Every structure is written in C-alpha cells, then in structure tokens.
Amino acid sequence: MTFNKGFKKWDRPYLFHDLEVTLRSMPEKKRNNIVRLAIGDPDLPTPEGIKEALCRSVRSKYYGYPCTQGRIDLREAIVEYYQKRFKVMVHPDEIIIGPGAKTDLFDLGQVFSNPGNQAMILDPAYPVYCDTALYHGLNPIYLKGSESNNYQPPIPSDIDISSTDLIFSCYPNNPTGVTASRSYIKELLEFAISSKSMLIFDIAYADFIPGAGTSEAFSVFNLPGAEEVGIEVGSFSKPFSMTGYRISWTVIKNPIARQQWLRFRSNKDSGVSDHIQTAAFHALTDSFVAQDVVHNMKIYGERASLLVNGLRELGLMVRDLKNTPYAWFSSPISDSKLAAKIILEKALVQVTPGVGFGSAGEGFLRATIFQSDELIEEALSRLKTIHLSEYINAENTDAV
Numbered sequence: 001m002t003f004n005k006g007f008k009k010w011d012r013p014y015l016f017h018d019l020e021v022t023l024r025s026m027p028e029k030k031r032n033n034i035v036r037l038a039i040g041d042p043d044l045p046t047p048e049g050i051k052e053a054l055c056r057s058v059r060s061k062y063y064g065y066p067c068t069q070g071r072i073d074l075r076e077a078i079v080e081y082y083q084k085r086f087k088v089m090v091h092p093d094e095i096i097i098g099p100g101a102k103t104d105l106f107d108l109g110q111v112f113s114n115p116g117n118q119a120m121i122l123d124p125a126y127p128v129y130c131d132t133a134l135y136h137g138l139n140p141i142y143l144k145g146s147e148s149n150n151y152q153p154p155i156p157s158d159i160d161i162s163s164t165d166l167i168f169s170c171y172p173n174n175p176t177g178v179t180a181s182r183s184y185i186k187e188l189l190e191f192a193i194s195s196k197s198m199l200i201f202d203i204a205y206a207d208f209i210p211g212a213g214t215s216e217a218f219s220v221f222n223l224p225g226a227e228e229v230g231i232e233v234g235s236f237s238k239p240f241s242m243t244g245y246r247i248s249w250t251v252i253k254n255p256i257a258r259q260q261w262l263r264f265r266s267n268k269d270s271g272v273s274d275h276i277q278t279a280a281f282h283a284l285t286d287s288f289v290a291q292d293v294v295h296n297m298k299i300y301g302e303r304a305s306l307l308v309n310g311l312r313e314l315g316l317m318v319r320d321l322k323n324t325p326y327a328w329f330s331s332p333i334s335d336s337k338l339a340a341k342i343i344l345e346k347a348l349v350q351v352t353p354g355v356g357f358g359s360a361g362e363g364f365l366r367a368t369i370f371q372s373d374e375l376i377e378e379a380l381s382r383l384k385t386i387h388l389s390e391y392i393n394a395e396n397t398d399a400v
Contacts, residue, residue: 008149015356023350024066030348035379036264037367038340038350040174043240044299050240053282055274058152066271067167069262070097070249072275077284078234078249085207088218095254096262097272097280100246100273101204101235106132106244107169108231108250110122111256111264112198113138120167122153122370124354128204129168138165144360151178155187161195170202172217175357175366177324179216179239185223192229198257204235210321210369211301212294217323219251227253231261239293239327247272269389300325303369310380313365325365328354334363347382 009067019038023031057063069075075092081089098104105128115137115340121129123142133140139244141159151173167188171180185201192199209215220230233249237243253257265271284290287380304321311318318329331339336353343365344350354361369376 004135005065006137009134009137010131011284012133013264017351018356021352022344028338033348034344035332035349035371035375035381035382037371037376038352039240039370041328042238042296042325043242043370043372044241044296046241046245047283047286047289047296049289049292050242050279050283051284053204053286054275054279057278062272066088066277068096068266068270068271071093071274071277071281074281074284075249077281078251082219082221082251083283086222088219088221088249089220089254094251094258096250096252096265097250097277098250098265099232099246099272100270101202101233101237102128103246104233104248104250105129105200106135107203107264107268108198108200108233108261109133109138109166110136110140111261112188112200112231116165116302117158119157120155120164120197121358122151122169122173123150124357124364125168125357126170126174129170129356130358133166133168142360145176146360151176152180152184155191157315161191162193164195164197165279166197167192168202169199171347172203172205172215172323173306174205175352175354175361175364176328177319177321177326182218182223185220187223189223189225189229190218190394193225197229199229200231200232200233201226202232202233205238205294205324206234207239207354208300208325209296209297209323212327213301213322215323221253223252229254232256236280238281240289241296244277245279247276300369303371303373306373307367307369307376310383311374314380316382321369325369327366327369329365331363331365336362336365340365342386343383346386347379348383349379368375375380376380 069346075095078095079090082088109132118141119138121140123144143153145153178304206217207296220232233247266267308318316329318327333339340351340353352366354364
C-alpha cells in the first residue's frame with residue numbers, strides 16, 4: 001500500500017483532533033464533568049434569520065450542482081461587505097466561495113507552491129499552515145513571535161528569497177489575539193513582491209469583537225501591493241456561529257492567480273451547496289441577523305472580562321480579548337503540554353497547550369469564551385483548588 005510522502009513529515013497528530021481523542025478516552029462520567037475551554041466552537045446559537053433562510057431554501061427549491069465560483073448574490077453581498085467594512089473595492093469575479101477556511105488554507109498551500117521550496121509561517125499559529133506546508137513538501141521557515149515583538153516577528157535576514165513560495169499570516173491572530181500593525185503587513189507584502197511569493201492573509205477573526213466594540217482588523221487589500229500577491233481568506237464560522245456550515249471565501253485580485261485557484265477548485269470539488277450559500281447570504285444581508293450578532297458579542301464581552309479577570313486573580317499574565325474569542329495566558333509551568341494535562345486531570349478543565357501552535361507558543365495556554373458564565377466561573381473556581389507550582393519539576397515524572 002502506498003501513501004503520500006507528506007504524511008511522513010507530520011510528526012504529531014492534529015492538535016484539536018488530539019484534544020477530542022483525549023476526552024473520548026475518559027470514562028463517560030468524568031468526561032461529562034469536564035469544562036471544555038480548548039476548542040473554538042461557538043456555543044451561542046446561529047441567528048434565527050440564518051437558520052430560517054436555510055430551511056426555506058431546502059424546502060422551496062431543488063438545487064443541483066452549485067456554481068464552482070459561488071452564487072453571484074452571495075459574492076455581491078461580500079463585495080458590499082468589503083466596501084462597508086474595509087472601504088475596499090472588490091469585484092464579484094475576484095471572489096471564490098469555498099467549503100470552509102481550513103480547507104481553503106490547506107489547498108492554497110498546494111496550488112501556489114512547489115515541493116522543496118519554502119513557506120514562511122507565523123509561530124505560534126493555527127496548525128493548518130504548517131500542516132499544509134509539510135504535506136506538500138515545503139520547508140517551513142518559522143517567524144518566531146513573542147511578547148517582546150508583540151507577535152509580529154521580523155523576517156529573517158538570511159532567508160532565501162528565490163525559493164520562498166508562500167507566506168501564511170493571520171491577524172487578528174489565532175492563538176494570541178494580536179492585531180497586526182499595517183506597517184508590519186506592508187513589510188510582508190514587500191517581501192512577497194520581491195520574492196514573487198503569495199501572501200495568504202487569514203481574517204477569520206476580523207469580525208469577532210467581544211463587547212461589540214470597534215475592531216482594529218483590516219483587509220490585506222487596504223495596503224498597496226496586495227492586488228499583486230495577496231490572497232485573503234474569510235470565514236462565516238465564528239461571528240455567525242456557523243462552524244458546522246463549512247463555508248468561506250477567498251479574494252484574489254491577481255487574475256492569473258485567481259484563474260489557477262478557480263481551476264483547482266473546479267477540479268477538486270463541485271462547489272458549496274446552494275442552500276448553505278443562501279444561509280451565508282442572509283448572514284451578511286439580514287438586519288435582524290446583524291442585531292443578533294451584536295447581542296452575542298456583548299455576551300462574549302462579559303465572558304471575556306470574567307475569564308481575563310479570573311486568570312489575573314490567579315497571578316497569570318493574560319492579554320485582553322479585543323478581536324478574539326481566546327485568552328492567551330502564561331502557563332504556571334514552562335511545559336504547556338504538561339500544564340494542560342495537569343489542569344485536565346486535577347481540575348477537570350480542558351485548555352489548549354500553547355506549544356500545539358508551534359514552539360514559540362511554549363510557556364502559554366489558550367482558553368476560549370465559548371462556554372456560559374456559569375461554566376467559566378466553575379473553571380476558574382476549579383483552577384484555584386490546584387497548585388500548579390507543585391508540578392514545576394515534574395516534566396519527566398508521572399505527575400498525574
């Protein structure tokens with residue numbers, strides 16, 4: 001039996017699948033008592049207007065194969081979104097609807113690269129960037145983020161420009177929540193132009209704003225040069241509680257790059273269900289949906305304050321949640337994987353080890369606000385009952 005050689009490059013299981021496997025391996029009674037703060041899956045319901053639009057579509061009309069590029073009404077709605085949200089002019093032809101940002105990001109790594117070349121990847125970062133690079137035979141060059149550089153790491157001076165195919169960037173950032181400065185993204189764009197590489201800009205969290213305040217996020221197309229080398233990936237998942245719908249979009253202004261991406265998509269799949277696209281259209285155009293989103297963001301804002309204040313009371317360093325559903329906070333012990341294991345076993349709270357997002361994430365943990373106030377309070381209460389400092393020297397022992 002033959003397998004793709006790319007599998008050999010994966011030296012670890014997919015982070016979030018591994019977290020799920022850990023939970024499933026537990027006795028049911030214990031598993032049901034876990035407060036799950038690890039995986040970013042919104043717990044507030046999808047707005048009614050979106051669900052009703054989906055149901056009406058399913059009941060009222062039969063759709064065959066969808067248009068590979070996506071429905072024109074949805075693409076036009078995204079055009080209007082870009083005009084209002086970012087003050088950016090986009091043409092419907094520059095938009096391709098996809099089956100979820102994760103799938104788009106993984107596939108983009110294949111289309112715009114060749115094995116043996118390099119991909120620049122933020123560290124820490126969403127694991128799919130590294131996974132697609134390794135699977136498709138690229139050599140990852142990690143840009144090491146830290147508190148000192150505000151997770152906007154400089155480009156290495158000795159990098160080989162001639163062999164760099166891709167740059168993966170995500171701001172507002174998962175897992176840290178940082179929103180990049182425009183000057184930093186401009187540097188990435190200038191490098192992409194000089195190296196003839198593509199900058200993939202993931203804006204999945206641009207509109208997730210706890211407290212419903214003002215977002216600092218911007219589009220890569222707000223900056224000069226992006227029309228030549230920029231690829232923007234957007235998602236409906238987090239702000240609209242549509243993670244299970246699996247729908248996304250890419251914006252590519254370079255006509256040659258866009259043609260190749262559309263060519264790939266048309267050969268790989270048959271597009272996104274028209275019913276799902278109808279739901280996404282209403283997510284962007286229904287005024288009642290917009291009100292629901294603001295309502296949900298206010299709830300998330302209250303949870304963010306609760307979680308951040310609680311972690312700080314425990315003596316942990318944590319960033320404010322401005323454009324993210326995640327608290328990125330210091331691990332009480334240096335080994336974040338061990339810390340997450342101890343917290344799970346002793347406090348029955350599941351958080352994500354920072355090292356799962358890359359080596360630069362070591363020493364940190366990530367927790368979501370996708371649980372009720374009561375469960376977040378319960379998690380904080382449980383964390384107070386354990387003393388993680390007792391396990392500082394336990395890295396090589398059976399501490400749990």
